[in-house]
Amino acid sequence: MNQAVVTPLTSPLAPTSVHRENAVVISGATKGFGGRLLFENLDLSIRRGEFVALLGASGSGKTTLLRILLGLDTLDAGAGEVATPRAAVFQEPRLVPSQPVWRNVLMGIPRRRQHRQVALDALAEVGLAAHADAWPVTLSGGEAQRVALARALVLEPALLLLDEPFAALDALTRLKMQDLVRRLCGRHHPGTLLVTHDVDEAVRLADRVLVLRERRLTLDVIVGEARDSTIAAGARLRSRLYAELGVDPLGREQAPHSSAGPRAV
Numbered sequence: 001m002n003q004a005v006v007t008p009l010t011s012p013l014a015p016t017s018v019h020r021e022n023a024v025v026i027s028g029a030t031k032g033f034g035g036r037l038l039f040e041n042l043d044l045s046i047r048r049g050e051f052v053a054l055l056g057a058s059g060s061g062k063t064t065l066l067r068i069l070l071g072l073d074t075l076d077a078g079a080g081e082v083a084t085p086r087a088a089v090f091q092e093p094r095l096v097p098s099q100p101v102w103r104n105v106l107m108g109i110p111r112r113r114q115h116r117q118v119a120l121d122a123l124a125e126v127g128l129a130a131h132a133d134a135w136p137v138t139l140s141g142g143e144a145q146r147v148a149l150a151r152a153l154v155l156e157p158a159l160l161l162l163d164e165p166f167a168a169l170d171a172l173t174r175l176k177m178q179d180l181v182r183r184l185c186g187r188h189h190p191g192t193l194l195v196t197h198d199v200d201e202a203v204r205l206a207d208r209v210l211v212l213r214e215r216r217l218t219l220d221v222i223v224g225e226a227r228d229s230t231i232a233a234g235a236r237l238r239s240r241l242y243a244e245l246g247v248d249p250l251g252r253e254q255a256p257h258s259s260a261g262p263r264a265v
């Protein structure tokens, strides 16, 4: 079993008490760049095993929040803790071209676990065991992303951060990759945060969808029942998310959005 440890997001801010079942707990999170606030006083928790999608307009701060959770950036104010180990998959696979696939898979794990068989098992999970000795340059975009996913999961992350990992893939590969990620997250049980622009993707994959808008999480909606009950319920949920994002999927003119404050449904 994965022995998650807890890492404060910011020091010397007082840490919150993250329970072992939580992958993320942050409160009052505030971040800006050059005098522009991206988000302010934001609260977020993600449980282990929970798949959360984060939607928001371009530039709203989604990647910045993900980078903070990954430890690549810090909050300006607020407190938070994340369970570790953490792993991430980005839009680009970020493989090391001078190393064969199996060595790429092992790159983030401790030396004592760096055995070829560990890589082969991880590659088998993403259907790429036969490509273990291939060079990254010979892989398709979808295959390279599956290697990146294997490299993330071999860490047995308590928190998995996905920053638009399907965005560069063709439509069919994207659907297959989404199913794979969902299946493997169910098996490995990390808390997962998926940053995406794609409402359909969020509804297809997530247990919960958040919308970051105007410096706040203006929507925090449980997806499961709406997605799984009827087609109409799923469509209503997607419409609601599009409306929250101020977008009409059919390209009709939108009335200016007014948001009274964070709402949960």
Ligand SMILES: Nc1ncnc2c1ncn2[C@@H]1O[C@H](COP(=O)(O)OP(=O)(O)OP(=O)(O)O)[C@@H](O)[C@H]1O
Pocket: 033, 034, 038, 056, 057, 058, 059, 060, 061, 062, 063, 064, 065, 197
């Ligand atoms: N290190 C930095 N220094 C200065 N500004 C930054 C830095 N990182 C991000 N920003 C700015 O913060 C804003 C939010 O960026 P971020 O990448 O978090 O948005 P996003 O919601 O992920 O956007 P997109 O969906 O287009 O990827 C942008 O205006 C960006 O230019």
